[in-house]
Amino acid sequence: MKKPIKILATVLATLTAVPVLANQVEINKAAIARNSTTIKSNSESIQYLQDILFDIPSKIAKPMSLKICKGSDAIHWGTCPLNLLGTEIDLKIIYQPSSSSTIKTLTHPATASIVEPGIEFPRTLDLDIIGDGIPMINVSINVGNDFIEIDFSNASDGKFWSAVENTFVFRLNDIESDKITSATIDSSVTTLELENSDVRFVGNELFINVENLSFNSSTFVRVNLGI
Incomplete structure (x- = not known):
């Protein structure tokens, strides 16, 4: 069983x-x-x-991390690209006839918020300090996220006075000093006969020296900024 x-x-x-x-x-x-x-x-x-995401760089010199950058819809690798939109910029035009002369400021203080679309400084003639004896060329200035443009459409044919400095000075108030490492003439659209030595970036200020250069109403300048 x-x-x-x-x-x-x-x-x-x-x-x-x-x-x-x-x-x-x-x-x-x-x-x-x-x-x-x-x-x-x-x-x-x-x-x-x-x-x-942007493409991962093929050559990486140092470790990088992902960043969400101001004003961008994309996540970026490493350093955020330059974006001036929403920041403030100061403009002045200076003149120094010789190295031993005092530098004169030819314009009243001017500050603008950088927006696109828009012209930050539509008429430099409106900023002229009357009575300094130095002619003011009437140009308009547009600033974008990583460039500055000078348009001579409002100007007649002429030539900037010869000097050590006959210079547009742009101060980027909200940008850390030395963050911008390059200021390059965009030769594809620039018609003013600037040389590389005429454009320099020091701290958070861009200098464009136009001394002794000829222009007409079709003259145009674009300087690209980089970090």
């Missing part, structure tokens, strides 16, 4: 295990479904990051 009892016990154990196995199968199916949803969500997240 022991053998039939053993067989019966085995059968009963098997029948008892069937519901347990069926339940485990359902648990596994639910887990697989959750994993599939997670994989799909991760794939969508990766695709989104690929859309908003």
Whole structure:
């Protein structure tokens, strides 16, 4: 009688295990479904990051981290690109006839908030200090997120006086000193015969020396700034 009892016990154990196995199968199916949803969500997240991230630089000199930069919809690697929009800029025009002469400021103080679209300084003639004996050339000045443009559309044909300095000086009030490391003449659109030595950036000030240069109403200048 022991053998039939053993067989019966085995059968009963098997029948008892069937519901347990069926339940485990359902648990596994639910887990697989959750994993599939997670994989799909991760794939969508990766695709989104690929859309908003700049390409990873091929040559990395030092470790970089991701940054969310002011005024940008994208996440950036390492240093944020220059963005002047929303900051303030001062303008003055200075004149120094010789190295031994005192530097004169030809314009009243002028400050503008940088916006696009918009012309920050539409008429330099309006800033002229009357009675200094030095002619003021009437230009308009547009500042963008990483450039400064000088438009001579309002000017007649002429020539800037010869001097050590006959210079536009732009001070970027909200930019850390020495953050901007380059100021480059955009030769693709600039028609004023500037040389590289005429443009310099010191601290947070850009100097554009136009002394002894000829111009007309179609003359244009663009200087690109970089960090």
